[in-house]
Amino acid sequence: MTTDTGQRRPSTAPIDDVSVRVRGLTKDFPLGGLFSRRSMRAVDNVDFDIPRGTIVALVGESGSGKSTVARALARLERPTAGSIVVGGRDVLKTEKSAASRRYRGTVQMVFQDPFGSLNPAHRVEHFLERPLRIHGKARSRQEVRRRSAELMRTVGLTEDMLDSYPHELSGGQRQRVSIARALAVDPEIILADEPTSMLDVSVRIGILNLMARLRDERGISMLFITHDLASARYVADTTLVMFAGALVEGGESLELMKNPSHPYTQLLLSAVPDPARTVRYDPHQRALLRRAVLAPTACPWQGPDCSATVPVRHTIGPDHWVRCHLYAPQVSAAANPLLTDSDAQPDLDSAPDLDVAPAPTRKATR
Amino acid sequence: MSTTPILEVTNLRVEYHGDNRQVVAVNDVSFSIGEGEIFGLAGESGCGKSTVANAIMRLLKDPAEITGGQIRFRGRDLLAMRGEELRRFRWKEIAMIFQSAMNSLNPVMTIGSQMVDIFTTHEGLSVKQARSRSAELLRLVSIDPVRLDSYPHQLSGGMRQRAVIAMALALEPSLLIMDEPTTALDVVVQQEIMAQISDLQRQLGFSVLFITHDMSLMVELSHRMAVMHSGRLVEMADAELMFASPLHPYTLSLMNAFPPLTGPRVRLTGLSDSVRATDGTSGSCSFHVACPPDRANCSGNIPDLREVQPGRFVAEHPRTSIEGTAA
Ligand SMILES: Nc1ncnc2c1ncn2[C@@H]1O[C@H](COP(=O)(O)OP(=O)(O)OP(=O)(O)O)[C@@H](O)[C@H]1O
Ligand SMILES: Nc1ncnc2c1ncn2[C@@H]1O[C@H](COP(=O)(O)OP(=O)(O)OP(=O)(O)O)[C@@H](O)[C@H]1O
Ligand code: SF4
Ligand code: SF4
Ligand SMILES: [Mg+2]
Ligand SMILES: [Mg+2]
Numbered sequence: 001m002t003t004d005t006g007q008r009r010p011s012t013a014p015i016d017d018v019s020v021r022v023r024g025l026t027k028d029f030p031l032g033g034l035f036s037r038r039s040m041r042a043v044d045n046v047d048f049d050i051p052r053g054t055i056v057a058l059v060g061e062s063g064s065g066k067s068t069v070a071r072a073l074a075r076l077e078r079p080t081a082g083s084i085v086v087g088g089r090d091v092l093k094t095e096k097s098a099a100s101r102r103y104r105g106t107v108q109m110v111f112q113d114p115f116g117s118l119n120p121a122h123r124v125e126h127f128l129e130r131p132l133r134i135h136g137k138a139r140s141r142q143e144v145r146r147r148s149a150e151l152m153r154t155v156g157l158t159e160d161m162l163d164s165y166p167h168e169l170s171g172g173q174r175q176r177v178s179i180a181r182a183l184a185v186d187p188e189i190i191l192a193d194e195p196t197s198m199l200d201v202s203v204r205i206g207i208l209n210l211m212a213r214l215r216d217e218r219g220i221s222m223l224f225i226t227h228d229l230a231s232a233r234y235v236a237d238t239t240l241v242m243f244a245g246a247l248v249e250g251g252e253s254l255e256l257m258k259n260p261s262h263p264y265t266q267l268l269l270s271a272v273p274d275p276a277r278t279v280r281y282d283p284h285q286r287a288l289l290r291r292a293v294l295a296p297t298a299c300p301w302q303g304p305d306c307s308a309t310v311p312v313r314h315t316i317g318p319d320h321w322v323r324c325h326l327y328a329p330q331v332s333a334a335a336n337p338l339l340t341d342s343d344a345q346p347d348l349d350s351a352p353d354l355d356v357a358p359a360p361t362r363k364a365t366r
Numbered sequence: 367m368s369t370t371p372i373l374e375v376t377n378l379r380v381e382y383h384g385d386n387r388q389v390v391a392v393n394d395v396s397f398s399i400g401e402g403e404i405f406g407l408a409g410e411s412g413c414g415k416s417t418v419a420n421a422i423m424r425l426l427k428d429p430a431e432i433t434g435g436q437i438r439f440r441g442r443d444l445l446a447m448r449g450e451e452l453r454r455f456r457w458k459e460i461a462m463i464f465q466s467a468m469n470s471l472n473p474v475m476t477i478g479s480q481m482v483d484i485f486t487t488h489e490g491l492s493v494k495q496a497r498s499r500s501a502e503l504l505r506l507v508s509i510d511p512v513r514l515d516s517y518p519h520q521l522s523g524g525m526r527q528r529a530v531i532a533m534a535l536a537l538e539p540s541l542l543i544m545d546e547p548t549t550a551l552d553v554v555v556q557q558e559i560m561a562q563i564s565d566l567q568r569q570l571g572f573s574v575l576f577i578t579h580d581m582s583l584m585v586e587l588s589h590r591m592a593v594m595h596s597g598r599l600v601e602m603a604d605a606e607l608m609f610a611s612p613l614h615p616y617t618l619s620l621m622n623a624f625p626p627l628t629g630p631r632v633r634l635t636g637l638s639d640s641v642r643a644t645d646g647t648s649g650s651c652s653f654h655v656a657c658p659p660d661r662a663n664c665s666g667n668i669p670d671l672r673e674v675q676p677g678r679f680v681a682e683h684p685r686t687s688i689e690g691t692a693a
Contacts, residue, residue, distance in 0.1 A: 029520065031512070062524030062552045112523045112550065115466035163386040171465045171546060172411025172579075194523070197549035198465070200410045200579040201623040205634045208625075227552050234625035234634075257627060271553040272627060273582035287508075287558045 016088070019189050019221035020050040020073065025082035027068050042068045044245040046082070050189070053219040055211060057232035057253065059268070060242030066225045067112055069242075070191045073223065074109040075099035086189065105135045108182035112193040112225070114174035118166040124177055125162040128152075131184040151180040156206055171198040179207065183214075190214075193225045204228075208235045229272055233257050238319075241265045244294065251320030261322040263293050263301045301326055371398035372440055372541055372573045373422065379434035380417050380426065391417040393597035394434070394670070399541070404567065404574040406584040406605060408620060409594030415577045416465055418594075419543050422575070423462050424452060439541070458488065461539035465546045465577075467530035471518040477504075477529050478514030484536045503532040507559055523550035531559065535566065542567075543575045548583070560587055581620055585609040593617045598668040602679040613680040 027043040043065040050056045058066050071077040073084060075091070075098065084091050086107065095103060111117035118127060128148040132138040138147045149159040155176040166174055175198050182190055192211075196204045212235050214220040226232050232239050232253060239256045241249040241264065249262040260266045267289060292298045296307035303326035314327035380392040391414040399405040407415050420426050422437055424444065437444040439459065447455060464470050472480055478500060485496035501511035507528035518526055527550045534542060542563075548556045564587065567574060578584050584591055585605045592602040593616060601614040612618045625634060671679040 031516070031520075060552065062528075062550060062555050063522040067522060113466075113468040116469035160387055164384065168382070168384055168387070170412045170416060176411075194550060198411065198546055198579070200408070200620065201581070202619060203411050204579075205623055205625070209633075209635070227550070227556075229553070230625045230627050233627060234631065254631065268552065268554055269627075271557045273553065273557070273580065273586055284561070286554065287561075290554050290558065 017052050018049045019052045019086070020223070021083075021085040022049070022069075022073070023047050023083045023085075025069065025072060025084070026080045027065070027072060027077060028080045041245055043072070043079075046242075046245075046247055048240055048247060048250065050221045050223060051237075052221055053215055054237040055215055055222045055224050055235055057224045057226060057236030057239040058242060059226060059229060059232055059239060061244065061264070061268075062227075064242045065245045066242055067193050070109060070193050070223060070225060073191055074107060075103065076109075101134070105185050106187055107189045107191065108185060108187040110178045110182045110190065110192040110195045112197075114171060114178050114198065115166075117178060118174055120166050122165070123162065124152075124164050124166070124169070127177060127181045128162070128184050131181060135185040137184065137186060147184070151183055154183065154210065155180045156203055172200070172203060175199060176203075176207070188220060190220060190222045191225075192222060194227065195224075196231060197227065204231065205234075211235055229257065229269065241268070246323070248324065249320075249322045251317065255317055255320050259317070259320070261316055261320075261327065262324050263299060265322075267293055304328075370401060371438075372401045372403075373399040373575070374438040375418070375422070375435070376438075377435040378418065378421060378437065379432070380414070380421055381431050381433050383429040383431065390597055391430075392421065395594070395597075395599050396435075396671070397592055397599065397602060399573050399575060402567070402571045402573060403590065404564075404576055404588045406588030406591030407575065407577045407594060408579060408581060408584055408591060410616075411579070413594045414597045415594055416545055419462060419545050419575065419577060422543065423456065423460060457539065458537055459539060460541045460543065461534040461537065462543040463531055463534045463545060463547045465549075467547065468523050468526045468550060470530060471526060473518050476515050476517055477521070481514070481529075481533060481536065484533060488537055499536070500532075503536060504529070506535070506562055507532045508555055524552070524555065527551060528555075528559065531563075535563075538570055539572060541573045541575065543577075545577045546579070547576075548578070548580075556583070563587075581609070582624075593620065596668060598681065599671055599679075600668060600681040602671060604677060607678065613674070613678075614682065 025043055025046040026041065028039045029042050031038045031040045046065075046069060048056065058069065060066055068077060072079045075095075079092065083093075086103070091099070091103060099107075125145075125148055128151055129144050132144055132147055138144045145162075148162055152159055152161060157173060157176055157180070161169065161173065166177070169177065175195060179192070179195055182192070196207050199207060208231055211222060211224070215222065224232065224236055236253045238250065239253040240247050241256075241262060243262070243264040249256065249260070249265045256265070257269060260269045267286070271286060289300060292300045296305050299306070301324070303324060306325055309325070311323045311325045311328070313321045313323050314329070315321050316327055375398065376396050378392050378395045379390070382389040382391055393414075395414075395418065397405070407418065409415055417426070417430070420430075421432060422444070424447065426432065432445065439455075471477070478497065481500035481503065482493055482496040485491040485499055486493060491499065497514070500514060504511050504513060509525055509528055509532075513521065513525070521529065527547065531544075531547055534544075548559070551559065560583065563574075566572075576584065576588055588605040590603065591605045591608060592599050593608075593614065594600070595616045601608060601612065601617045608617065609621065612621050623634060626632070669681050671681050673679050674682075
């Protein structure tokens, strides 16, 4: 497996090497009933690139806006602001009202909920046949059947399941049908929203290896939304961390998980279930900590409050950035004891019991 | 933990007679869950876990057929229950969080009115009381009560899953079945909610059947667990004991196959890559290629569980070379 994601910074990479470029993506949703005027910002000014032929993992809090980002890229949700450039074209401008067939042939999405996303009235074969025909990948009856059977095998299912209805399949089997459906059109870009969440580990590894193969052999680019950090690390070149609508950290996957820097990333990594964990976490402490991280004024890491001024990206490694004031170069040592005294614990009543050191492990560069 | 089981499943067999696929989804499966016990059920995709859960809930419909075995709940024959008895028993005695939780909310009702309904119909609370109980439950699963007025499509996948968890807890059932309840939750929220459920479980003493593919989570939460493969149980034991020293090759593979979170990236091979050609419902063991040599003379049919140590069961053929365990 390649570990190289290219040392390119997203903002500087030439557009030719980039499959998807997202800038300033923002989405507001109305909150509450039909007549409510309140709204909430689900996605807040998100910037990222998916370099051609790479897998970018998007991890983060439940409800932080990951699916909304993917749905916006799939043109199922109209962004409030921002631009999406795919294959060099600013798609929100060139295909204003709806995605063209060409776009749908290029970008495919695997939906988060395999129970809600397969129409119960159709047999499995229908889900594969439709895209195969619409995008001209197979014409004759036999060819459709042959290609469909092949797709089923690719995801570890059997040909006889082509004749089953979705309700006749288990959760993990439906999930794999959704993956097969996305592969049917031979897309260049796959947006996979939790594609392996219901798969046991051995089947999951099979799917992750398939994703890696598609990337390495066919140069497919992917956005891989997952709650499984081990999977992200295993297959994704780059990992992005989303929290409360914003991207808070990003970098080469191994590096990011070795040196998680944003308070939320540290919290997230510390919570990965591990029966071999020697220090048993106290869940109530973790709950407090999570709430504290959510409320910038109570952030246990005690940097300058990020609700007052929005932090910008700080580069903390060749391929690693973080958005948190703690890493701002002008932070004075006095204002931030953590940077001078690495043993210092954040001053929180319930001191975080983290397996990952809560203090930044190094100073910000630049 | 008490010794009288709340649930006893004996030699359960479930078949699906589809037009095109005949599947023996559950094949002669027996286990029991004690009062106040958390019992984990793990296994590969398609091996029959949800079918077991649906059989206990009496939710199997045509073309599914229970062709053998018994299910007893506190001694009562669950498979004989009918009509009103069954209705009262469901949700009040046994509640289930479906694997399809994300998709199981009513799309045209707000989360709040769905929750309020539960309390007004089953507990006879006033709407006002019901609303405040609902808000409390949402807080328990880390959802802001302003979301009572949201419709399901306005919530993220994980929020919908949490709302369903809250609803299943609403009536304080004696047995809670959770079928993959946390697939859409980040690990921080997952740990928090699982801790809440454990706390409640300790307080109220209900029992849990916990189905998940996440072995680490299962071991952290469960007292005892079983591993299922191709419709059969292949191992059953105390959770931590099984984690520390799995006996069945399939259990071992489930424990060892995790990609690591530290160190270099290593390429792993999933079973689906080579060993397992099918979806694991063949009824016979599709695992034999990976079996250790001393089991290589097996016919490929998964044998019954045998108690190899007190409380420790494994589906193994009598070994030819005996080490430690008696044949
Ligand atoms: N159609 C909608 N109307 C109103 N609010 C919405 C809608 N869709 C999403 N939201 C809100 O936007 C936020 C982000 O939701 P999103 O589904 O993107 O989260 P997510 O990161 O995918 O979470 P999860 O991991 O739980 O699936 C949530 O607060 C959600 O309630
Ligand atoms: N209505 C049905 N008709 C025919 N076959 C079915 C039906 N429902 C389930 N099956 C089959 O029975 C087997 C067991 O399904 P079940 O849903 O119990 O699996 P599971 O262990 O829960 O898997 P997963 O972890 O993927 O959810 C699967 O192979 C499935 O395809
Ligand atoms: S900027 Fe400050 S308040 Fe915000 S996450 Fe960083 S340390 Fe916490
Ligand atoms: S011994 Fe037989 S039944 Fe057991 S895993 Fe091996 S092949 Fe399967
Ligand atoms: Mg989502
Ligand atoms: Mg299932």
